Amino acid sequence: MKNLLEIKDITKVFGEGTVNEKVALNSVSLTLREGDFVTVIGNNGAGKSTLLNCIAGVYAIDKGSIVLDDKDITKLPEHKRARWMGRVFQDPLKGTAFDMTIEENLAIAYYKNRSRGLSPGITSKDRELFREKLSMLEMGLEDKMTQKVKLLSGGQRQALTLFMAAITEPKLLLLDEHTAALDPAAASKVLALTDRCAEDPKLCTLMITHNMKDALKHGNRTILMKDGRIVMDISGEEREQMTVEKLIEKFSIDNDRMLL
């Protein structure tokens, strides 16, 4: 498989030169191949979210380079990188425009890589397509397409955001603890949907999670971050042998939340 994302020696320091100086990423290198589904674990402050945000362009990096599909995107602003990336945030409020309807939100995501001219924001053809695709979520959203998003539950919103992120079949799907704010039932539903989105068509996915069991269960590769570095990167055989207990033993993980 071809290399899709090549991160070379990226460093990100917050509050440089102040007492609060924090090295969030310490020359991190990571290569993702096409079709990789990588789960990212680590304690709070390990740099997981910073890594994701640097890839997405939310933060400018201090050192290093990011190459996506042979294109250097290190200096591109967030909204320009977005055409190749789908993102789902931890906060269910962050992924959708709450005062607009479901179909309007979908249309905004759907036209991501096309011109935003003065043609109609949504056509009846789009509606049919959305209805058909939404019905696959089995959440009944296809019958609520003209309802405002603010009326949806957190789980429904995350499912919708995930769906919006994947609808344009981006090169990269970035998921930042997208189930952390949900109740267990909704979380497992959104995770199942995540697997489906990442599988068909095969999208290169990077998923941060607090849950080690989920991290080993989903995807084909797991990395563990600590103090701004990647300290473990397992896949294949080695990953299949790995258990939550071994992880704890090996890396003295001290966060109870991760054990669940």
Add this chain to the structure above:
Amino acid sequence: MIMTFAAFLGSLELGMIYAVLALGVFLSFRTLNMPDLTVDGSIVTGMAISAVICAGGGNPFLALIGAALGGAAAGLITGLLHTKLKIQAILAGILVMLAAYSVNLRIMGKTPNIPLTKSTTVYKIADGILPPKYAGIVLGLVILIIIIALLYMFLETRLGFVFRATGDNEDMVKACGVSCDNMKLLGLALSNGLVGLAGGLLAQNQAFADINSGTGMMVIGLASVILGEVIFGTKTLMRRLVAASLGAILYRILLAQALYVGMESTDMKLVSAIIVVIALTLGLLGEKSSKLTRFSAKFIKRRVQR
């Protein structure tokens, strides 16, 4: 004491103009979720340009287009200060409002007041075609309907969709590949363009332009938007646009009525502020108890009809 029928028609006529202002404020305040104080300056820019062109014997319709462009330029400058120089939106608006005072005076040839009593205006042209009693209202209504229709069509385009989403959720807009900065620039230019047009209409309607008439215009626009929302609802996009316009008309009627019950015209700014406070409070109550709001709304409606 209830106002006379003629006074009522007068408020309607003015209301149509202030509805254009309210739509402008709706764009920045509601759609972009950005308190924009440029309005107090850009409305005078519109008045000044409109008055100078009309007084110079120019085409009064062209004067209106000039007024809109002048307002849009002011909004664009606020937008640039905010997005490129990272000045807080509210401060950027205040700065442009301040600067606009000097610029407006220059546009007006350094006189604080330009009379248009002898010049041709769109209202005088309308008076020549329609019965003068209703001509101003009809003209205002036609312009208002055109603007609502154009605005509605724009907000229903692909570009309009992301524009509306910008005020809701900037992260989502960026994640969908659109620069929020560009949307804000577009929105502020569009919003103040409408405000400038309202100023241009106002100058031609009252047949003069005055350098000091901008004070409190943003508050008036905001009051109209909120009053409209409380009474006419926010369910669909079209409803919101119409509500803002009707809010502006209702607001003029309330002000005129305040004059009739014996308030001094110099107290009008105080009355404006009080109406805003009441409208905002009603909005707040609406979130807590829609029943109470419905009652209050009914109460206000009844007062207006009487």
